[in-house]
Amino acid sequence: EPEVTQTPSHQVTQMGQEVILRCVPISNHLYFYWYRQILGQKVEFLVSFYNNEISEKSEIFDDQFSVERPDGSNFTLKIRSTKLEDSAMYFCASMGGSNQPQHFGDGTRLSIL
């Protein structure tokens, strides 16, 4: 069964550094998402992306965050200047159509030192 792939599985970064989290959504899916889960807390929506632009974003998704679909297969989340509170598990998801469910990757655990 096709799946969403995320790399790396664990990223350790110094505070203030830039980090890029990578995702390969399911082929021919049209909608792409990033969520995060701080340890012990709920999974929270960050951003959705459709037709090469952001369709929705949460309050968490401030100017430090950006997303990009640089080619036909990758979907990236960039955090420009990381803070300690950015430490979390980041999940990528993709969806084939508006009447289909979202499929999630295994996540990238981001640790900010």
Place this chain on the structure above:
Amino acid sequence: AQSVTQPDIHITVSEGASLELRCNYSYGATPYLFWYVQSPGQGLQLLLKYFSGDTLVQGIKGFEAEFKRSQSSFNLRKPSVHWSDAAEYFCAVARSGSARQLTFGSGTQLTVLP
């Protein structure tokens, strides 16, 4: 804004016993409803979904859920739990529409005793 409540943080059942995990949502219209399962170190796997139609939906691994509009609930059930079902279970809601961000509950951790 939509919200989801999972009132049970942790549930323990014996293998072979039945299971019901509770989920209540708050949303102005009929939402799209989902249950996901997360095993340690893994991502979120979709168990089942409700969009419309029959209010009793069947999912993978023998799970089912029933949408009850009058109670704003979407409880997950399984008649006989297996040890491999031990995991964290998340209920999620989304409004209809193309972008459709998911709002998750805080999760229920399921422990299965031998």
